[in-house]
Amino acid sequence: MLDLADEECLTLWRDLKLGYTESTGHPLLRAEIASLYRHITPDETLTFAGAEEAIYILLNVLLGAGDHAVVAWPAYQSLYEVARSTGASVDLLELHESSGWALDLNALQRLLRPTTRLIVVNFPHNPTGTLPDRESFGALIDMARYAGCWLLSDEVYRGLEYDDADRLPAVCDQYEHGISLGVMSKAYALAGLRVGWIVCRNADLLGRLAAFKDYTTICNSAPSEILALAALRARESLLARSRAIVTGNLVYLDRFFSEWSGAFRWVRPRAGSVAFPKLTANSSIESFAADLVEHEGVLLLPGTLFGHAGNHFRLGFGRRDLPEALEGLERFAALQLR
Numbered sequence: 520m521l522d523l524a525d526e527e528c529l530t531l532w533r534d535l536k537l538g539y540t541e542s543t544g545h546p547l548l549r550a551e552i553a554s555l556y557r558h559i560t561p562d563e564t565l566t567f568a569g570a571e572e573a574i575y576i577l578l579n580v581l582l583g584a585g586d587h588a589v590v591a592w593p594a595y596q597s598l599y600e601v602a603r604s605t606g607a608s609v610d611l612l613e614l615h616e617s618s619g620w621a622l623d624l625n626a627l628q629r630l631l632r633p634t635t636r637l638i639v640v641n642f643p644h645n646p647t648g649t650l651p652d653r654e655s656f657g658a659l660i661d662m663a664r665y666a667g668c669w670l671l672s673d674e675v676y677r678g679l680e681y682d683d684a685d686r687l688p689a690v691c692d693q694y695e696h697g698i699s700l701g702v703m704s705k706a707y708a709l710a711g712l713r714v715g716w717i718v719c720r721n722a723d724l725l726g727r728l729a730a731f732k733d734y735t736t737i738c739n740s741a742p743s744e745i746l747a748l749a750a751l752r753a754r755e756s757l758l759a760r761s762r763a764i765v766t767g768n769l770v771y772l773d774r775f776f777s778e779w780s781g782a783f784r785w786v787r788p789r790a791g792s793v794a795f796p797k798l799t800a801n802s803s804i805e806s807f808a809a810d811l812v813e814h815e816g817v818l819l820l821p822g823t824l825f826g827h828a829g830n831h832f833r834l835g836f837g838r839r840d841l842p843e844a845l846e847g848l849e850r851f852a853a854l855q856l857r
Contacts, residue, residue: 520709523756524749531745542737543729544716545744551751552701552716557692559718565725566744568736570675570702570715575601576731577698577717580724581637581669582607589630590639591622593646593795593827598639598673607636616797616831619786620649624658631666638663641673642687643680646822646833647795648788650680656687660694671698675715676791678706678758681766685789691718698724703747705792707757708837714739714747761837765792768836771845779849782856792837795822798830800856807855808832815847 521532531547543549544566552564567573574597582588584606590599592611602609610630614620622640640659643650651659663670672690680686690697699718704710719725750757769787776785776796785796798804804821812818822831838844 520746520749520753523753525752528745528749528752531748532742535741535745537741540738540741540744542732544739545748548714548744548748548751551748552718555701555751555754556689556699556718559691559720562722563691563720563725564716564718565728565732566739567715567717567732568739569704569710569713570673570700571597572732572735573700573702573715573717574598574673576728576735577671577700578602578637579605580727580731585634586636587632587634588637588639589627589635591641591644593822593825594639594641595645595673596825598641598671602637602639608634614644614647614649616786616795620644620647620795622649622651622655622659624655624662627659627662631662631668635666635668637669637671638666639671639673641675643676643788643790645673645676645791646793647786648791648793649786650685650687650789653687657693660690660697663696664694669696669698670694671700673700675700675702675705676793677701678754679761679765679792680790681762681769689718691720695720703750706761707750707754708761709747709750709757712740712743712747712750714743761792764839765837768841771842772834772836775845775849779852782852792835794834794836795831796834798832802855804830804832810855811848811851815851817844817847817851819848 549561549564553559553561578601582605586607588602588607588609589612592613599609612627689699691699702715703712782800783796788794808819808821820833
């Protein structure tokens with residue numbers, strides 16, 4: 520990262536003192552985060568120790584007993600389990616393989632209640648890689664506005680669209696009660712910095728989030744903030760690197776799922792670095808995955824581990840060693856499935 524840093528970031532790094540930082544985030548970092556969006560000012564951003572802290576604080580501030588939330592699912596577990604832990608009632612809006620993992624707005628409409636305080640979505644989607652079109656995304660925002668509820672958009676894979684034309688606008692730019700979640704992991708591949716953020720145009724909500732943070736981490740890591748600033752200023756290089764790895768790996772996956780169509784199937788993702796294929800052979804994904812990691816050191820995550828019944832599994836393809844991992848998977852599948 521220091522090789523990519525501009526002169527101001529290098530000076531900040533050389534002069535860095537390891538005391539407390541500003542609890543809301545370094546002013547230059549917040550300004551750089553704001554530049555990722557169209558209608559956002561630095562005062563409308565708030566940083567956290569990764570996306571996990573942001574989710575925990577946001578859901579505890581927004582939800583409580585008597586409230587209702589709808590969360591698109593399958594999903595990152597914190598998005599619905601932290602909501603449940605607040606005492607709120609949570610309905611899961613299930614995405615289905617049969618519809619290409621598309622967001623079902625009619626099903627969402629049926630789940631909404633007078634007590635619905637929050638809708639949670641995640642696009643590009645983890646684990647399926649689905650991405651709605653702009654018309655559907657606009658209809659989702661209209662639905663949230665009509666219901667008078669908050670809309671949390673987990674956008675941590677934003678920037679990993681295979682076609683730039685498919686990139687959705689950030690929800691914080693489109694909706695006055697829209698909340699965008701971002702992080703230096705996923706698209707930027709810098710998870711070790713532990714820097715995430717929430718962007719929202721509601722000053723009262725941001726103030727309440729900042730007050731809650733005083734009882735969790737208080738402030739971010741000083742070195743991480745400077746490195747995150749350098750990274751965001753060099754974001755085109757970092758995102759281009761991530762997209763090159765992901766799209767290169769898709770070539771290997773296209774071949775794999777074509778050659779192994781009798782044992783596996785998938786809905787090819789439209790964005791992101793994860794997919795949610797299904798083992799269609801006469802074997803349970805739990806036992807297959809357990810034996811696979813034992814024999815080949817290749818890890819697949821069965822969907823049953825996060826409550827998704829059936830034989831789907833989460834497959835990550837954001838690493839350069841994917842071809843090697845696929846070779847291990849094929850060796851094992853040749854022994855077990857043919």
